Amino acid sequence: MTKHIPVLLGDVMAALGDVRGMRIIDATFGAGGYTRAFLDAGADVTAFDRDPHVADDAAAVAKEYGARFTFIPRPFSAMADLTGEYDAIVFDLGISSMQIDIADRGFSFRADGPLDMRMSGNGDSAADLIANTDVAEMARILRDYGDIKKAPALARAIRDARPRTTMELRDLIYNPRDIAPVFQALRIAVNDEMGEVQRALAAVPKLLRVGGKCICVTFHSLEDRIVKNTFRAWTTAPGDPRMPVVAAAPFSAIAPKTPAAAELAQNPRARSAHMRGVIKSY
Ligand SMILES: C[S@@+](CC[C@H](N)C(=O)[O-])C[C@H]1O[C@@H](n2cnc3c(N)ncnc32)[C@H](O)[C@@H]1O
Numbered sequence: 517m518t519k520h521i522p523v524l525l526g527d528v529m530a531a532l533g534d535v536r537g538m539r540i541i542d543a544t545f546g547a548g549g550y551t552r553a554f555l556d557a558g559a560d561v562t563a564f565d566r567d568p569h570v571a572d573d574a575a576a577v578a579k580e581y582g583a584r585f586t587f588i589p590r591p592f593s594a595m596a597d598l599t600g601e602y603d604a605i606v607f608d609l610g611i612s613s614m615q616i617d618i619a620d621r622g623f624s625f626r627a628d629g630p631l632d633m634r635m636s637g638n639g640d641s642a643a644d645l646i647a648n649t650d651v652a653e654m655a656r657i658l659r660d661y662g663d664i665k666k667a668p669a670l671a672r673a674i675r676d677a678r679p680r681t682t683m684e685l686r687d688l689i690y691n692p693r694d695i696a697p698v699f700q701a702l703r704i705a706v707n708d709e710m711g712e713v714q715r716a717l718a719a720v721p722k723l724l725r726v727g728g729k730c731i732c733v734t735f736h737s738l739e740d741r742i743v744k745n746t747f748r749a750w751t752t753a754p755g756d757p758r759m760p761v762v763a764a765a766p767f768s769a770i771a772p773k774t775p776a777a778a779e780l781a782q783n784p785r786a787r788s789a790h791m792r793g794v795i796k797s798y
Pocket of ligand 1: 544550570608
């Protein structure tokens with residue numbers, strides 16, 4: 517199985533600066549690439565991941581770093597339940613190489629497997645979603661999360677065939693260019709990916725200390741739009757700009773980044789990545 521290569525890690529570390537003694541939330545532990553880099557640079561880390569498959573990697577990090585590392589095996593929206601202040605909160609969104617590579621998890625359209633796609637292993641699988649969703653809602657999922665042009669016709673074909681495997685689904689998609697977007701759309705719906713990001717970001721302002729940073733790495737335009745719009749709202753001064761005294765914005769922006777050519781040459785999975793960040797001003 518491919519080991520997950522952390523994406524934009526150098527840029528994330530540069531944006532965070534000197535992290536010695538800091539308390540950092542790694543919202544997306546994955547293979548622990550970011551977490552280990554934060555710990556090695558002297559920070560304490562609280563990490564989330566809802567995928568039970570990461571348990572061994574999390575246990576290895578816990579053994580190595582002791583009390584400086586806390587792992588919470590829950591969706592990252594559960595950070596809303598944390599108390600206390602953190603110096604940084606980092607999201608590396610999307611799925612890991614390990615998730616794509618295990619055919620039985622159903623994320624890949626290149627390998628045959630059950631149509632599952634659940635990161636957490638709980639709740640409805642993609643096959644269940646298809647079986648329990650009406651054509652209009654399936655068309656919305658395909659259009660909103662996959663930008664599929666003929667979404668109603670494809671939704672009807674999917675609903676009628678009720679595929680149970682990745683290849684059965686793939687065979688229903690007549691336009692080859694739609695294959696990856698259809699799989700992406702179902703994955704987003706199965707895992708409520710948009711809702712998770714929105715709920716977690718809503719908790720960020722109260723969890724960060726003044727001067728604390730939130731950094732997000734995204735892998736598709738829907739996620740990136742949520743992050744961009746949320747950060748834009750936070751970095752816009754409240755009140756009426758025509759008034760003589762305008763309050764400062766609660767956050768300032770960190771320069772956005774995309775992977776440099778050298779990173780892309782080494783890791784093609786980085787190609788759609790965008791990093792955005794903000795610093796809490798007051
Ligand atoms: C791109 S990988 C993170 C890789 C990690 N930064 C590293 O360097 O190894 C994304 C991880 O986030 C997890 N994840 C995605 N959405 C999540 C959510 N809403 N709650 C918790 N974990 C989530 C996935 O299970 C996956 O393991």
